[in-house]
Amino acid sequence: MLIIERALDALNEKIGFISAFLILPMVGVVGFEVMMRYGFNAPTAWAFEMTTFIYGMHYMLTLGYAHKYDGHVSIDIFEARLPARPRTILRIIANLVLFIPTIGLLAVWAVIYAATSWQASELASSSWAPAIYPYKTIMAIGFVLFFLQGVAKLIHDFRSLRS
Secondary structure, eight states, X not given: OHHHHHHHHHHHHHHHHHHHXXXXXXXXXXXHHHIIXXXXXXXXXXXXXXXXXXXXXXXXXXXXXXXHTTOSOOOOTTGGGSOHHHHHHHHHHHIIIIIHHHHHHHHHHHHHHHHHHHHHTOBOSSSSOOBOHHHHHHHHHHHHHHHHHHXXXXXXXXXXXXX
16 A cells, blocks of 8 residues: 555656646746737737646646645644544545545546547637647546545555554
8 A cells, every 4th residue: 555655646746846847838928928918019819818728737737746745725623633643533534525525526527528528629719719628638637636646645544543
């Protein structure tokens, strides 16, 4: 189980690191749009949507990375007051009852959503009309990575409960 936990941690670490570089093309697109709009009075039809797509990919691909480092918002009023063992038990219960079913279903339906988009060769409903199925695929991958990181945390909690 330790091997699975470490492999999932490493996967989300690597994807999170690589995804951080998506900020660079986003800054480039925003800079280009600002230059075109205010410098040449010739705004583009695609830059705003491209910025949204790039940021969406950045956000979705780092869900698992943020979960690995407890970067998501949480309310730990009860958990913070508990000793280590009951805290771990509470995390295991919350993971099994809330996280795994919810994020598992989101991952499954995101994959179905992306597959449906691929089958329809879906395009965005804008004047630029780019293909939208690659972005829906990234969303599905993001939810799967998030789910897998939850599994890694569950394995970690079970291991720490035994020791």
